[in-house]
Amino acid sequence: MAWELKNDRPIYLQLMEQLKLLIISGAYPPGSRVPTVRELASEAAVNPNTMQKALSELERNGLLYANRTSGRFITEDITMIKEMKFELAKEQLTAFLEQMERLGFSKEEIKEFMLKNLED
Secondary structure (H helix, E strand, C coil): CCCCCCCCCCHHHHHHHHHHHHHHCCCCCCCCECCCHHHHHHHHCCCHHHHHHHHHHHHHCCCEEEECCCEEEECCCHHHHHHHHHHHHHHHHHHHHHHHHHCCCCHHHHHHHHHHHHHC
16 A cells, blocks of 8 residues: 655544545455554554554544454444445545535536536
8 A cells, every 4th residue: 555644734643544544445354453563654654653653543443453462453343434434425525515616616517517427
């Protein structure tokens, strides 16, 4: 995976977002083991402490759980994952609609635009 990190926001938040996306997209299936902190930190080219903070927050949010002897795992709560997926989709859709309105599109024009592009 190509980690895209910018300097405009805290790195651990960006790591959390990208890991969350991997989970809700199914790249990390429910119940699967997450790579170690060091492996992920090396892959993302960040300090292991920063990656640890991101993973700890995801654990606190319930997306991950830790097994002392065998590492971290993705939650098996499929309902939680689906809810997060739809929540993220709603955020993306809201941002898109707001941008379209800023561009001067009416609601009807946005509907027509979306339907036309879904068919293509």
